Amino acid sequence: xxxxxxxxxxxxxxxxxxxxxxxxxxxxxxxxxxxxxxxxxxxxxxxxxxxxxxxxxxxxxxxxxxxxxxxxxxxxxxxxxxxxxxxxxxxxxxxxxxxxxxxxxxxxxxxxxxxxxxxxxxxxxxxxxxxxxxxxxxxxxxxxxxxxxxxxxxxxxxxxxxxxxxxxxxxxxxxxxxxxxxxxxxxxxxxxxxxxxxxxxxxxxxxxxxxxxxxxxxxxxxxxxxxxxxxxxxxxxxxxxxxxxxxxxxxxxxxxxxxxxxxxxxxxxxxxxxxxxxxxxxxxxxx
Amino acid sequence: xxxxxxxxxxxxxxxxxxxxxxxxxxxxxxxxxxxxxxxxxxxxxxxxxxxxxxxxxxxxxxxxxxxxxxxxxxxxxxxxxxxxxxxxxxxxxxxxxxxxxxxxxxxxxxxxxxxxxxxxxxxxxxxxxxxxxxxxxxxxxxxxxxxxxxxxxxxxxxxxxxxxxxxxxxxxxxxxxxxxxxxxxxxxxxxxxxxxxxxxxxxxxxxxxxxxxxxxxxxxxxxxxxxxxxxxxxxxxxxxxxxxxxxxxxxxxxxxxxxxxxxxxxxxxxxxxxxxxxxxxxxxxxxxxxxxxxxxxxxxxxxxxxxxxxxxxxxxxxxxxxxxxxxxxx
Numbered sequence: 001x002x003x004x005x006x007x008x009x010x011x012x013x014x015x016x017x018x019x020x021x022x023x024x025x026x027x028x029x030x031x032x033x034x035x036x037x038x039x040x041x042x043x044x045x046x047x048x049x050x051x052x053x054x055x056x057x058x059x060x061x062x063x064x065x066x067x068x069x070x071x072x073x074x075x076x077x078x079x080x081x082x083x084x085x086x087x088x089x090x091x092x093x094x095x096x097x098x099x100x101x102x103x104x105x106x107x108x109x110x111x112x113x114x115x116x117x118x119x120x121x122x123x124x125x126x127x128x129x130x131x132x133x134x135x136x137x138x139x140x141x142x143x144x145x146x147x148x149x150x151x152x153x154x155x156x157x158x159x160x161x162x163x164x165x166x167x168x169x170x171x172x173x174x175x176x177x178x179x180x181x182x183x184x185x186x187x188x189x190x191x192x193x194x195x196x197x198x199x200x201x202x203x204x205x206x207x208x209x210x211x212x213x214x215x216x217x218x219x220x221x222x223x224x225x226x227x228x229x230x231x232x233x234x235x236x237x238x239x240x241x242x243x244x245x246x247x248x249x250x251x252x253x254x255x256x257x258x259x260x261x262x263x264x265x266x267x268x269x270x271x272x273x274x275x276x277x278x279x280x281x282x283x284x285x286x287x
Numbered sequence: 288x289x290x291x292x293x294x295x296x297x298x299x300x301x302x303x304x305x306x307x308x309x310x311x312x313x314x315x316x317x318x319x320x321x322x323x324x325x326x327x328x329x330x331x332x333x334x335x336x337x338x339x340x341x342x343x344x345x346x347x348x349x350x351x352x353x354x355x356x357x358x359x360x361x362x363x364x365x366x367x368x369x370x371x372x373x374x375x376x377x378x379x380x381x382x383x384x385x386x387x388x389x390x391x392x393x394x395x396x397x398x399x400x401x402x403x404x405x406x407x408x409x410x411x412x413x414x415x416x417x418x419x420x421x422x423x424x425x426x427x428x429x430x431x432x433x434x435x436x437x438x439x440x441x442x443x444x445x446x447x448x449x450x451x452x453x454x455x456x457x458x459x460x461x462x463x464x465x466x467x468x469x470x471x472x473x474x475x476x477x478x479x480x481x482x483x484x485x486x487x488x489x490x491x492x493x494x495x496x497x498x499x500x501x502x503x504x505x506x507x508x509x510x511x512x513x514x515x516x517x518x519x520x521x522x523x524x525x526x527x528x529x530x531x532x533x534x535x536x537x538x539x540x541x542x543x544x545x546x547x548x549x550x551x552x553x554x555x556x557x558x559x560x561x562x563x564x565x566x567x568x569x570x571x572x573x574x575x576x577x578x579x580x581x582x583x584x585x586x587x588x589x590x591x592x593x594x595x596x597x598x599x600x601x602x603x604x605x606x607x608x609x610x611x612x613x614x615x616x617x
Contacts, residue, residue, distance in 0.1 A: 019380070019414050023411070026411045027408075027411040027412055030407055030408050030410075031411070033404075034397065034405075037400050037404055038397070038399045038400050041400065041440065042399075111394075112393040113393075115360055115390075116388075116390075116393065116395040118359075118360060118378065119358055119359065119378075119386070119387070119388055120383060121380040121381075121383040121384050121412065121413065121414075122412050127408070127412065280362075283360060283361050283362045283376060284361075284362050
């Protein structure tokens with residue numbers, strides 16, 4: 001028989017009642033730290049992933065720079081060097097707006113991880129938020145040498161004012177929040193059906209087209225630009241890139257930031273709405 | 288203080304159903320057929336605070352469904368239930384802070400980092416004061432003999448090591464109610480014993496209520512005075528573990544040892560069914576009602592040097608209960 005006092009405490013371990021803001025911030029910090037530790041475990045995999053992430057914009061960069069040069073040096077208001085700038089910033093924005101994908105959400109349900117998370121006194125989205133904010137730290141560190149290499153190779157033209165450099169992190173962070181919300185909503189679809197691949201791919205294709213991920217929106221036809229105005233995607237790629245390129249004025253930035261805030265609010269409201277129904281379904285049919 | 292109260296609890300799942308073959312597949316595209324499956328069928332029981340109860344039943348009996356309803360992961364179809372005075376399916380924060388559900392086949396720890404780091408996240412999630420957390424964590428790790436295992440990424444741990452680490456993680460917030468679904472599954476005997484003594488000590492120290500499912504009777508015998516047996520969603524038995532044998536076993540086992548008969552002994556089959564026989568020692572199975580007469584006859588007929596009358600092993604009793612179709616069980 002082990003004589004040690006098992007819990008070492010006599011009172012309840014936890015404080016019942018509302019979780020304080022301090023506890024909440026502590027939780028974000030711990031979740032963020034966990035993401036950093038996890039990412040540092042997989043150095044080789046991260047470098048491979050980084051290379052994979054770089055291939056996509058480098059292809060776009062080479063194609064559009066070539067087209068720009070063949071069109072007399074400019075297309076849609078972008079010179080070849082500005083295209084280079086656009087896609088190099090693209091790589092940083094991409095690192096920053098990475099978040100929990102819907103496939104990972106599906107895995108989480110199937111593995112029973114979500115069931116365990118539902119039995120904790122904190123909404124799973126809160127832990128995810130802290131985790132994916134922390135995820136940016138190693139990802140940005142991994143990006144730095146790649147960004148320098150791309151800069152030296154493609155000699156981009158980037159002309160931001162000092163204030164544009166200052167507000168860029170805000171636009172970048174908000175881009176993450178917008179994408180985080182909508183990816184979460186997409187993940188919630190997994191509560192209704194396991195065969196979600198077609199829907200996810202449709203979503204990613206739409207995002208590719210209307211976010212500025214494939215090509216700057218100015219280069220797209222007018223109808224595509226109009227459609228993108230009604231969708232959240234441009235605020236996750238195009239907007240922060242344009243801010244650091246120095247192509248967004250102060251007023252335009254203000255409106256853009258408001259749009260990002262509105263999409264985050266809308267996305268969060270949508271999560272809460274769908275979440276209630278999703279949980280009702282989950283608790284009716286089990287995992 | 289409130290424990291667990293369950294009254295007429297029922298859970299019906301709607302399960303898609305279709306015949307095999309291409310035609311049925313095409314038909315199911317247009318017209319879906321569902322079948323109602325009563326996973327839990329009107330069960331009632333009460334568990335007092337601090338009690339450890341074994342929840343037994345074969346696969347598909349409704350054990351895990353019941354545990355999920357009690358922990359708030361599943362809405363019941365009908366019936367009433369209360370855990371610590373809370374309605375579990377509302378999953379109120381105060382309720383969640385006082386319960387834990389451990390599923391032996393599901394991992395809750397992050398596989399990519401050491402368990403120690405996952406514990407820290409649990410601390411933050413449950414808002415446990417740092418000093419209190421460290422004290423409880425270190426004591427639990429000591430009792431579980433986790434040592435440096437908590438510093439390895441969880442994916443590098445063996446199943447038994449992982450399970451011990453999972454148990455500590457699940458109890459760090461010191462819950463008052465433990466729902467343990469096969470906590471020792473796939474774990475070797477030494478680890479099983481360690482996990483059992485951990486549960487026992489936690490229960491004694493915190494006066495925590497424990498509802499445990501396990502296919503290992505050693506777990507149940509070591510931990511539970513009371514068992515609830517569920518089969519086909521219905522409760523077959525709720526009472527003392529010792530009473531289970533009286534209730535369901537109509538047989539007794541007699542082990543008789545005689546002095547050397549030089550091959551001249553009688554045919555032992557006349558006394559009862561011979562289970563095994565070696566040298567001068569024979570194991571017989573007889574009807575419970577006939578055990579006294581058979582014992583007397585054995586003593587009168589044979590030069591008996593030792594005789595024991597035992598109940599059949601609990602595994603055997605449980606097995607025979609589960610093998611019985613639901614309509615026939617008493």
